[in-house]
Amino acid sequence: MTSRLRRERSQDWFAPVVLCFLIVVRSEAMKLRLLLLLLMLALAALAGCAVAPPPDTGAPEPVAEADEGVAGEYVPTPRNETVIVNEIGGNWDVWESYNLLAPNAAAPGIWQAAQEHLFNINWATGDFVYWLAESYDYNDDFTQLTIKTRPEAHWNDGTAFTAHDVKFTIEMVQSEIALRMGSTMQEWVASVEASDDHTVVINLTKANPRFHMNFARAWGFPVQAKHVWEGNDPLEFKNYPPVFTGPYKLHQEFPDQAMNIWVKDENYWGMDGMGVEVGPTYYVTRLERVPETEIADVKVNKIDHPHALGDATLMQAAVDANPAVQLAGWRDPCPRAIWFNNAKYPLSLPEVRHAINAAVNRQKVADLLFGVPTVPARFPWADWGVHDKYSFEDIRAEFELDYDIDRGNAILDELGFMPGNDGIRIDGEGNPMEFQINVPGFANTEYNIAFDLSEELAKIGIKANVKRIEGQAMWDSLDTGNFDISSHWFCGDWAEGPLTFSDWKHTNITPIGEKTNTGNRWRVNIPELTEVMNQIEQMSPNDPAIEDLYRQAVRLYFEHLPGLAIVQTTYVMPFNWHYWDGWPTSDNVYAVPFTWWPEFKYVMFSLQPTGN
Structure with missing residues (x-):
């Protein structure tokens, strides 16, 4: 099991004691509890001794090993502060890589937790929403597009989000057709300039009154941080730890369990800039399990969204197992x-x-x-x-x-x-x-x-x-x-x-x-x-x-x-209301309810704890 914990050297007496307990105790969960107890005793014995803190590597904050029996049973975070979503979409064999430009180079959850677009479309309502950008405008013949970025927006490392990031990403993608939307940018962009920190001017090769939609569509053009990507090969760069503008930051990965954990960014620019804030402190994405396991899990509130329930019979079984489960049906865009x-x-x-x-x-x-x-x-x-x-x-x-x-x-x-x-x-x-x-x-x-x-x-x-x-x-x-x-x-x-x-x-x-x-x-x-x-x-x-x-x-x-x-392609999403209020329902699809869509993060803005 991979947990990427920092391990410190202990006193000579500590290791033999730990070894004895590991030999005698067979329960993995009990081993973890005893190890934590021994660690507290060791720290008490070392009180007063100055220990240098580990260096700040910029990597996601380590947390305890995830295992059954640990706080919340499935994840090492408080259950009533965590939304747990099972999923199938994503690259579940990719880890420690969050490159959205190269093919198949981003680990799961990044689109939903952290990536944001210049503009958004609420496909459920049809609303066009200005997000990282506050406006766009074309010249009279639609050969030039001017975009104004929001001055208050910033990356999750605190660096300002600017027009220079937009210009840099367009030019980087233009240079390599294998990158996401490389052919689009090569075909349509003649040149791009950042006339100031918040104004980007895109000169087009020919008239296109819809070019801005490339920055609005689901899985559309993902602007990247210039100060992070500059000087790196975009086909090979990992972007780890991931630097994005969204409401969550990567907390920890568990490849062996096909799970990653995201933590709320307390400095998220959108709280002040857009007046939005995610409800759950932690957002967990896990690879879906077999239907029987998911129904058993949702019955005892171990998960908030079972994803493997592909037909009406299984959906009803989940509702019967837990009255807190409600369904949200909506159409996929593809009949x-x-x-x-x-x-x-x-x-x-x-x-x-x-x-x-x-x-x-x-x-x-x-x-x-x-x-x-x-x-x-x-x-x-x-x-x-x-x-x-x-x-x-x-x-x-x-x-x-x-x-x-x-x-x-x-x-x-x-x-x-x-x-x-x-x-x-x-x-x-x-x-x-x-x-x-x-x-x-x-x-x-x-x-x-x-x-x-x-x-x-x-x-x-x-x-x-x-x-x-x-x-x-x-x-x-x-x-x-x-x-x-x-x-x-x-x-x-x-x-x-x-x-x-x-x-x-x-x-x-x-x-x-x-x-x-x-x-x-x-x-x-x-x-x-x-x-x-x-x-x-x-x-x-x-x-x-x-x-x-x-x-x-x-x-x-x-x-x-x-x-x-x-x-019409109807998908029905079961959501567990035991810990979280505000999920979409079939009667109130206020945002895209599909957990694999980038727009699912806007559901997270509506979730509030029930107090359970």
Whole structure:
């Protein structure tokens, strides 16, 4: 077990006594208690002796060994001052490294506990919030962005947060495309200047009225501390101990238990600058356990959030085990989806894609095949309130989009795909309508969706085989176009729904067999959509004239159906209210309740102790 405790030399008599106790006493918890007692006796014997304090290394403050039976049973912190969150997202094999720029170089919890953006979007409410920056402004043609940073903001080592940090990080990321958003900064930033300590001016290579959103999105551009990073290789630098601006500082890591502990920064700038303060003194992130263990733990209030409860039955078991558990359901930004290879005949025909859509029973998927009950997806984005203004029901009503096996058969009949001797439809040259549906190896819900679709497609004379594709091979098959149909998810633009279609420009098509890096994995070929999206990208989303372009884009999507949004992705988060009040609930999702999102820290601002 790794605890990184500083150990001091003791008097000669102390070590043999300790050894005797370690031999005689077998209980690990009892050993720890006896060692602590012996340590107090040793300190008493040494009273009056001057002992030099250990040097200040800047490393996180050491605490006692974590083990069952120690204060709080699971963690060495007072339970009623600690929020304990089980989690799956994050790099649980990375420790003593908090580099958010290099690939897979940051230990778990850093986004939620310590990283902050210039701007935030409360995705649950749609509010745009100025955070480390207090304003932004563009010139008239959107080729220059000026950002004002907050004078009161500072890093957790006390150093002021300034425009020089923003400039430094942009230029550092620009220098290495492998860094987070390296390609974005290379493409869009011509130059950047810090005209004073709190003003950064970014000159763009071309007009972009949405460039500021790179500093606002979840997992967006993470500004780093110039005084910490300067002179280091950004691909190798550990940033340990982590220097960030957020409300928590790293307290201790326990790699052997897949757990780290964060402690409230009593000098957090946001307490005065933003009027916010986290409730829990300690924030513990742990790798999720098996469902049975998590239910047993939440029953006796050992944890505040069990994460492994992936279906309604397990959720209810947690609620039954502990009446203090309440549920918070919310939509992931990515509906579950069926994707087509738009460059492969006959999937290249919009009519064939409409026929397949007629065989999709979205209501059945929503009611029976998802982990928790959800709703059919009517548009290719989350049904968040921020997307209501893009969800044009009148345009959707222009098309027949509901589950209708008869309509699917009629479309294929009209196209000339007739049933062969085995019942599988063939074209005029005898080519059968037979496809493979690829599913990520780990994705169970997506497999269920694909399997159900394969059974429904048989009713319209299409044979579909479902195959799990493991690891990177799944994504390589999409990038190279070596697939027919895919069942996974539909992730577009979270803030401005129709911008989802920007990646689908026909000018970004890569031939099948060549790996794409343009975003158009699906080889969508709709020149009219490309023209509309080029206009939208050059126009401010606040321009009243943009709505007509949005409507054109949505109409082209439903006309061609390059991919199918199937159901909204509903996740339900169980939270234990025994020690902490203020968790989100399904009736009050005031902030993103997903524990793996960077915005989860804003839930922490609302938590208050119950007194238990």
